[in-house]
Amino acid sequence: MKILIGGNWIAKSDTIPVINPFDGQLIDTVPAGTSQDISAAIAAAVEGYEINRNLPVHQRISILKKACQIMETRFDELAKTIATEGSKTIKEARKEVDRAINTMTISAEEARRICGETLPFDSAEGSENRVGYYYRFPIGVIAAITPFNDPLNLVAHKLGPAIAGGNSVVLKPATVTPLSALKLAEILLDAGLPGKILSVVTGHGNQIGDALVSDERVRMVSFTGGVETGQEIMKKVGLKKVGMELGSNSPVIVMDDCDLYNAVESCVSGAFWAVGQNCIGVQRIYIQEAVYEQFRDQFVERTKKYKTGFQLDEDTDMGPMITEKEAIRVIEWVNEAVEKGASLLTGGTRKGTLVQPTVFEKMPSSAKLDCQEVFGPVVNLYPVKTLDEAIAKSNAVNYGLHGAIFTRDLNQAFHAIKNLDVGSVIVNDSTDYRVDLMPFGGVKRSGLGREGIKFALQEMTEPKVVCFNL
DSSP states (O other): OOEEETTEEEOOSSEEEEEOTTTOOEEEEEEOOOHHHHHHHHHHHHHHHHHHHTSOHHHHHHHHHHHHHHHHHTHHHHHHHHHHHSSOOHHHHHHHHHHHHHHHHHHHHHHTTOOOEEEOGGGSTTOTTEEEEEEEEEOOEEEEEOOSSSTTHHHHHHHHHHHHTTOEEEEEOOTTSOHHHHHHHHHHHHTTOOGGGEEEOOSOHHHHHHHHHHOTTEEEEEEESOHHHHHHHHTTOOSSEEEEEOOOOEEEEEOTTSOHHHHHHHHHHHHHGGGGOOTTOEEEEEEEHHHHHHHHHHHHHHHHTOOBSOTTSTTOSBOOOSOHHHHHHHHHHHHHHHHTTOEEEEOOOEETTEEOOEEEESOOTTSHHHHSOOOSSEEEEEEESSHHHHHHHHTSSSEESEEEEEOSOHHHHHHHHHHOOSSEEEESSOTTOOOTTSOBOOEETTEESOBSHHHHHHHTEEEEEEEEEO
16 A cells, blocks of 8 residues: 555555564555655645635535445445454454444534633623633644554544544554555545545654654644653654553452452453453453452353454454564563462463463562553452452552443442542443543553543644633
8 A cells, every 4th residue: 555645645665564463464565654754744734734724614524424434335344454454353343443433423523513612701800891702723733643453443533533623634553554544544535535634654653753743843742552652752742732542551340249240241351352452451350359269260261262363253252462572572471470479370372473361360569460551361360358459459550541340339339430540430341441432541651631532622622712802
């Protein structure tokens, strides 16, 4: 495929292979963009911003709605692309396409709700003759950087609200999963989006990332990815807005009064969805002692039934990790935990990029798996005596994206809601639950700001005050 700069599809002699992580087969190649390509894309986006900010809202809505219709007609193609270039099974990929269509639909709906309000200037003495209001205006050129684990929907979460709000975008998709992003860009152009509003430049982050985030013409950087990369970006962005979603080490609390079957099923799915390469995936489960053994045994039994394999097979439950390097890293963390005294209940092995779903108990606090984000199919079980003990242990990491609790007791649920130091608390579902209209983001090292269309639009627009002295 080609890169998109200012409405033009451009081929390059230097290319990057896109590989199926299951078998290493070549799917396609994409250009290896350069800092010059980034500069050209930003120059086009400066013009694109002027175009989009002056588009009537109804035209932005029509473009986004038309894009949704085209996505529906290309549903199977998009799902297969997601599953082939990435880790998701075909069943998981279909759900991602559904979500991406929903994300773009909400973007079209929220475009008409970018509202201001009147201001009571006469509430201040001396301003009795003043009336006015504020409205929101687009911020300008947005640099969007997306990860591999949701290669279509997380791109939609950047492009949908940016376009709805009247901005222009230069997108750098994940190097290993660029095809879904390029297809969505193609769909938006087919839906009537003026070309200069969106550019997509593929390439290695260490070659084009700095040029993208540091350029003064960019007014906001919207990044989803790892903490270390996020920290490096913060050193280079200069004076511009930043939105970041940086992952987590998500805790779930299981109380002894809960529906245990539901807790087990939800937590198994939450731990191993997309091979655990999921920022809100379940990693730590704190189980009240009275039901600990029962939960543990059912959880392990359910995990052992998971079928790993080729992600396009309809009966595969869990596909490959994104690269063999990542699979090796996860097993290294597993081995470190075992060496430090953790008890391996199932899994802990790999074949190529296939890592078996892995469950631990007695995880020591000194192990990486206890306190860092594994971003792989590993989950730890811990017995606790009380809810307060579970909350304290849940909060004892540097992340805070999602937390969850299973209980039938509303008092316990609200106690957890108040005291869990996270961006969202999910009750009687795992941390993996999300709908695309909710404010999404966290505290501590989990990021800055919020996504979710309405809330992303707040980040991607600014208020302008208008005051009349009558």
